[in-house]
Amino acid sequence: MTSPLAAAVTDYLNHVRAERGLAANTVAAYRRDLGRYVEFLAGRGITSVADVTAVEITEFVRSLSAEQAASSVARHVVSVRNLHAFAHEEGLSPANPAADVSPPRIAQRLPKALSIDEVTRILEAPDRTEVTGLRDATLLELLYGTGARVSEIVGLDVDEVTAAIADPDAGLRLLGKGGKERIVPLGSYAAAAVGDYLVRARPTLAQAAARHDPALLLNQRGRRLSRQSAWAVMQAAAKRARVDADVSPHSLRHSFATHLLDGGADLRVVQELLGHSSVATTQIYTLVTIEHLREVHAAAHPRAR
Missing domain, CATH: 1.10.150.130 (Tyrosine recombinase, N-terminal domain)
Known part of the structure; x- marks a missing residue:
């Protein structure tokens, strides 16, 4: 019962x-x-x-x-x-006995950011003489160039990206969590990778499908590239680049934010670019940059140690 x-x-x-x-x-x-x-x-x-x-x-x-x-x-x-x-x-209980019960504090884990050298090696890892290599290079350049989530990048259609290339001032529209839309700049490296891929690789990949798929990034069956496949692309590129850190497509998003702040970007701007609803979520990246400053200070200052 x-x-x-x-x-x-x-x-x-x-x-x-x-x-x-x-x-x-x-x-x-x-x-x-x-x-x-x-x-x-x-x-x-x-x-x-x-x-x-x-x-x-x-x-x-x-x-x-x-x-x-x-x-x-x-x-x-x-x-x-x-x-x-x-x-x-609902009147099932005369009071709420859980109102004052708090969850345990969770240790704050800093996001893993790659160095600029590591990111560069990963972006240069795909073989751009091959069809899939051009696609992989495009995926990686977009991830790091926009700071987007992997789901946002694999969800892009050709028309959305070509519109951003045709009108750089308009930016690239991304559909984030909860259907929230934001606009981010499309850098020259990412735009060049997309243009090269659209001319030299995507038509070949599209031939494998029985019907047209509007997706920008296609797999070898001519269908939209999945998040799982994007993860495998990142892993393969990191291995080829001899980057030993535990990486994922999200590592490029973390690195995008950290490198912007290291370069002097305003926290609110980074918040908008990442699509965070609260600046508090973005502030974790300031902890990363402070840690980086400590490391540089300890290594370079004669009285730091």
Whole structure:
């Protein structure tokens, strides 16, 4: 028989799916987190959401902290807090016992930025005498030249990029997270790589498909290049360039932001270029540049050590 607590969880999941329109993966994550929470409370004889107190929630968080990473514990806390807020609003609980329960602090991880020399070697790694090499060079030049997410670059169509090349002042339109659109400049290196690819490589790749695909970057079947394939391109280029760091397409986005700030770019400008909704998200890159300054100071100043 389903307990009142489990029924409240079901009602909450139906609410976030129907009313808030959350993605299926997000709802599934909430279901897993709250399923564990229900089991924990059942082990303490609690089967109603109205009987839960801050004590049980704190004990649940402590039990998770003993065996899971802080990021996973924080996600569980968010799920539990949202459940109790919903239960209180719906009259299923006289109070919200999770209101003052805070998730654990997550250590801030600095994004990995490549040096300018490493980026240059990666960008020069593809064999531009080959069709796929021209495509790979275009992908990499666009990633680093615009600071875009890999999904934004593989999602580009030919017409969108040629329009930006024809009218540099208009810039390149990118569709980011949540359907948010932004415009970024298209540099000369990226524009040249695109132009070369469109003339010498894309027509050959397009022949493999039974029907026309508007995508800029095509795979060897003539279809839109996937994010997974873009990741493989980056890995192969890094290996060819003998860059030993753990890299991904996102590494070029991190490097784009870091190199701009190192060069004196305003933080707000970098925020706009990256498509961050809050400048707080962009500020992590200032920590990277400060760390770089410390390294240079320690290596170059006679009294730094």
